[in-house]
Amino acid sequence: MLMQLQGRALALLNKIAGAQWPDRLRLRKPIERWLYQGSKTSFSLMTQRGGQSRPRPASSANPSGLFDLTLSEDQRLLQDTLQQVAAELLRPAAADADHNARCPAELRASLAELGLTHYGVPQAHGGLADDAACVTGALLTETLAHGDVSLALVSLQGLSVANLLRRFATASAQAQWLPALLTENAPQIALALAEQQVLADPHRLRCRAERKGKGYVLSGSKAMLVGGAEASHLIVSAYADGEPALFIVERNSAGVSCRAQPAMGLKGAALAQVQLTKVRVPQAARLTDQHFAYQQLLDVLALGGCALAVGVAQAALDYVIPYVNDRHAFGEPISHRQGVAFPVANMAIELEGVRLLLWRACARIDQQQSFTREAYLARLQAEDKLMRIASDAVQLLGGHGFTQEHPVERWYRDVRGFAVLANSLVL
Amino acid sequence: MINLETPRKFRGLIAQARQVAGQYYRPISRKYDLAEHDYPKELDMLAALLDGMNAGSPESAGARTSKRQSSEHEEGVRNGSNLSTCLGIMELCWGDVGLLLAMPRQGLGNAAIAAVANDEQLKRFDGIWAAMAITEPDCGSDSAAIRTTAVRDGDHYVLNGEKIFVTSGARAGAVVVWATLDKGLGRAAIKSFVVEHGTPGMEVTRLEKKLGIKASDTAAIRFSDCRVPAENLLGNPEVDVAKGFAGVMETFDNTRPMVAAMAVGLAKASLDRARELLQDHCALDYRKPLLSVSHAEAQLYQLEAEWEASRLLTLKAAWMADNRLPNSKEASMAKAKAGRMATDVALKCVELCGLSGYGEDELLEKWARDAKILDIFEGTQQVQLLIVARRLLGKSSKELK
Numbered sequence: 119m120l121m122q123l124q125g126r127a128l129a130l131l132n133k134i135a136g137a138q139w140p141d142r143l144r145l146r147k148p149i150e151r152w153l154y155q156g157s158k159t160s161f162s163l164m165t166q167r168g169g170q171s172r173p174r175p176a177s178s179a180n181p182s183g184l185f186d187l188t189l190s191e192d193q194r195l196l197q198d199t200l201q202q203v204a205a206e207l208l209r210p211a212a213a214d215a216d217h218n219a220r221c222p223a224e225l226r227a228s229l230a231e232l233g234l235t236h237y238g239v240p241q242a243h244g245g246l247a248d249d250a251a252c253v254t255g256a257l258l259t260e261t262l263a264h265g266d267v268s269l270a271l272v273s274l275q276g277l278s279v280a281n282l283l284r285r286f287a288t289a290s291a292q293a294q295w296l297p298a299l300l301t302e303n304a305p306q307i308a309l310a311l312a313e314q315q316v317l318a319d320p321h322r323l324r325c326r327a328e329r330k331g332k333g334y335v336l337s338g339s340k341a342m343l344v345g346g347a348e349a350s351h352l353i354v355s356a357y358a359d360g361e362p363a364l365f366i367v368e369r370n371s372a373g374v375s376c377r378a379q380p381a382m383g384l385k386g387a388a389l390a391q392v393q394l395t396k397v398r399v400p401q402a403a404r405l406t407d408q409h410f411a412y413q414q415l416l417d418v419l420a421l422g423g424c425a426l427a428v429g430v431a432q433a434a435l436d437y438v439i440p441y442v443n444d445r446h447a448f449g450e451p452i453s454h455r456q457g458v459a460f461p462v463a464n465m466a467i468e469l470e471g472v473r474l475l476l477w478r479a480c481a482r483i484d485q486q487q488s489f490t491r492e493a494y495l496a497r498l499q500a501e502d503k504l505m506r507i508a509s510d511a512v513q514l515l516g517g518h519g520f521t522q523e524h525p526v527e528r529w530y531r532d533v534r535g536f537a538v539l540a541n542s543l544v545l
Numbered sequence: 546m547i548n549l550e551t552p553r554k555f556r557g558l559i560a561q562a563r564q565v566a567g568q569y570y571r572p573i574s575r576k577y578d579l580a581e582h583d584y585p586k587e588l589d590m591l592a593a594l595l596d597g598m599n600a601g602s603p604e605s606a607g608a609r610t611s612k613r614q615s616s617e618h619e620e621g622v623r624n625g626s627n628l629s630t631c632l633g634i635m636e637l638c639w640g641d642v643g644l645l646l647a648m649p650r651q652g653l654g655n656a657a658i659a660a661v662a663n664d665e666q667l668k669r670f671d672g673i674w675a676a677m678a679i680t681e682p683d684c685g686s687d688s689a690a691i692r693t694t695a696v697r698d699g700d701h702y703v704l705n706g707e708k709i710f711v712t713s714g715a716r717a718g719a720v721v722v723w724a725t726l727d728k729g730l731g732r733a734a735i736k737s738f739v740v741e742h743g744t745p746g747m748e749v750t751r752l753e754k755k756l757g758i759k760a761s762d763t764a765a766i767r768f769s770d771c772r773v774p775a776e777n778l779l780g781n782p783e784v785d786v787a788k789g790f791a792g793v794m795e796t797f798d799n800t801r802p803m804v805a806a807m808a809v810g811l812a813k814a815s816l817d818r819a820r821e822l823l824q825d826h827c828a829l830d831y832r833k834p835l836l837s838v839s840h841a842e843a844q845l846y847q848l849e850a851e852w853e854a855s856r857l858l859t860l861k862a863a864w865m866a867d868n869r870l871p872n873s874k875e876a877s878m879a880k881a882k883a884g885r886m887a888t889d890v891a892l893k894c895v896e897l898c899g900l901s902g903y904g905e906d907e908l909l910e911k912w913a914r915d916a917k918i919l920d921i922f923e924g925t926q927q928v929q930l931l932i933v934a935r936r937l938l939g940k941s942s943k944e945l946k
């Protein structure tokens with residue numbers, strides 16, 4: 119086991135060591151530091167547990183129970199590294215991705231080399247997920263979304279699927295799919311969960327799976343999924359035997375049709391609609407059993423949306439501050455006026471409030487406590503406050519904010535897609 | 546290790562404070578709302594009890610026990626008196642903000658003394674009940690513009706000027722007064738003095754009638770050639786133009802999270818009661834999408850989300866103080882958000898409960914009146930936003946006025 123884990127880290131290191139882009143972007147040093155730390159920690163974790171890979175009980179995750187907002191050494195390094203990835207890899211590619219409505223293949227490959235999927239795969243299956251996985255996931259999601267939310271979504275699909283399988287799939291489904299996610303030619307799995315109906319209620323899915331022989335027949339339609347066009351597989355939510363269930367479906371199965379579904383924003387994520395017409399799948403395609411905690415899936419999806427939108431809102435705040443200091447009107451920087459300065463203050467206040475709600479919910483997940491209430495409240499504040507932040511960002515740039523010379527108009531369009539964000543990423 | 550749960554070691558304190566709030570404050574809440582300026586004598590016994598508990602345990606439910614950080618270093622993360630004080634206040638203000646403000650020996654002046662007094666002064670003023678007098682008729686938000694003067698005369702300072710809106714100004718044993726040694730030197734010359742009641746030349750001239758927190762007295766005090774012993778000047782008597790205002794302003798970094806905590810406690814009282822009154826109509830299970838619930842349910846959810854965000858911002862600011870991280874910005878962020886949240890929540894709860902919310906049979910209308918002060922004292926909403934904006938934008942108070 120120990121050997122295997124080290125082997126994993128080495129393989130990951132090797133892959134990045136061979137890649138060109140870290141040098142081009144002066145990212146090699148931070149990435150090396152991060153990998154070193156990552157393998158060191160998981161190594162010491164393993165020795166502590168004498169090679170056992172069972173997660174530590176909740177109590178030991180925070181033995182003192184103290185209120186604490188300090189990131190672990192691991193988390194800080196990961197954040198440092200991904201901040202640079204976001205700034206040097208994602209942000210420069212964001213405008214084109216928005217314009218062309220896709221993430222360039224080369225960028226996709228570079229992002230895959232980061233190996234973020236490891237953070238969602240349990241150590242037993244060769245990954246690095248630990249008992250702070252959800253908080254870590256929220257952090258890295260926010261950090262990447264600061265570069266660009268669409269590209270972050272694309273880069274985090276593997277992690278998201280790993281998280282979904284780890285948290286909700288049956289042991290056999292995990293064994294079948296999780297190790298595969300870490301391989302060179304990992305399946306490209308897209309989440310197909312949201313349905314397009316007004317006043318959509320995820321507890322009233324329209325998509326159905328009827329038992330037939332030894333398998334199921336799936337029918338229904340799913341909207342605004344990320345990476346649908348490029349996917350090899352889809353994970354579809356549907357009612358089966360009267361309860362919600364998840365199925366994995368090959369994208370080119372008979373009866374699956376997919377079309378681009380462009381929207382107001384999130385264009386770089388190449389949103390797609392999928393139609394399932396009497397799609398036959400085997401019994402093994404059902405990833406969940408009767409113990410499936412569907413509500414919890416909805417909750418972690420909402421938190422994924424929060425983390426993504428927090429990243430965008432932070433980007434907006436960081437963009438606005440130097441702008442309003444440099445921009446002059448009426449003989450002084452516009453930031454000298456309260457009509458400008460106060461919205462900036464409020465952006466920071468509300469953003470921090472949402473981030474703390476998000477962290478609380480995620481930390482509760484890591485501690486194996488209930489989190490439905492916390493996720494719900496985080497979502498409410500996120501949807502309301504973060505949209506306001508993106509809107510104020512455009513406002514504070516005036517007419518310039520309305521043009522595509524600045525990214526704020528894109529962030530305005532992206533954050534309005536909260537309903538998509540909250541169906542696209544499992545933390 | 547990120548954790549935003551209430552630390553286990555404070556659970557006892559919180560339960561204790563909740564008992565006080567529910568069993569002691571609530572039953573007399575309306576009585577002293579109606580009898581403005583009557584002294585809530587029930588508090589004496591409670592204060593004695595709290596003093597005892599404070600003496601018995603370092604982290605008990607006192608409202609204003611925020612002590613100066615001890616200089617000894619401890620390993621790792623700290624959950625100390627700032628956090629425990631805020632948690633205690635939240636519970637007590639679930640009971641009654643006005644009564645908490647009226648608590649003997651828990652005055653804002655006590656917080657100032659705890660924050661800036663030297664060891665000798667700490668000892669000498671131990672057990673005193675001190676109010677805080679900064680505001681003057683012509684200066685509130687702009688506290689650097691105060692006009693009360695202090696002139697050195699032998700072993701004394703001679704104070705002249707008028708202070709208003711002094712919480713517990715008539716009841717406390719002493720008042721911490723801000724006065725300037727030299728109007729020409731601006732902020733740096735402002736010092737604080739402990740002036741004990743009974744000092745000749747100090748006179749309470751009036752008590753305000755107010756919108757809310759009527760259990761707490763709000764006094765105007767005149768100082769006419771009031772001679773105060775020189776050793777009652779808190780902190781450094783030198784005028785250090787470089788360090789300037791920092792000394793006296795530091796207190797706010799600790800007291801603003803406390804006022805935010807008051808707002809959190811009060812809002813929780815309103816929310817809890819509104820939910821009780823609406824329980825047959827609103828089933829809150831945090832599962833249905835907001836778009837599909839009734840309007841009243843949606844409102845309750847939204848208010849709770851605002852409340853929870855404010856609560857976490859407050860705990861963060863207090864946690865930073867406990868861990869000696871500079872927290873001026875975060876203290877003001879918490880105060881800004883919690884201050885406006887409390888008013889919004891309390892007013893909305895009155896609205897949600899209709900005529901029941903408005904009538905004096907319930908305390909909802911009282912809480913909606915009490916709430917407003919929390920967005921005004923210890924720096925108004927706008928003043929907090931100024932502080933936050935200046936920090937974010939790197940602006941001085943001259944540039945961003």
Ligand SMILES: Cc1cc2nc3c(=O)[nH]c(=O)nc-3n(C[C@H](O)[C@H](O)[C@H](O)COP(=O)(O)OP(=O)(O)OC[C@H]3O[C@@H](n4cnc5c(N)ncnc54)[C@H](O)[C@@H]3O)c2cc1C
Nearest residue numbers: 677678679680684685686710711712922923924925927946
């Ligand atoms: C019940 C009560 C108890 C109090 N207790 C105490 C106490 O114990 N000790 C004490 O010293 N004081 C106390 N105060 C005073 C309180 O702190 C002040 O009232 C408060 O700081 C505001 O000052 P002000 O009333 O002079 O308002 P002003 O300063 O006149 O402000 C009026 C309005 O203008 C806004 N404003 C002012 N300046 C700016 C600016 N630069 N930019 C934007 N807006 C601005 C303010 O936000 C406010 O909305 C108390 C007040 C009350 C009502």
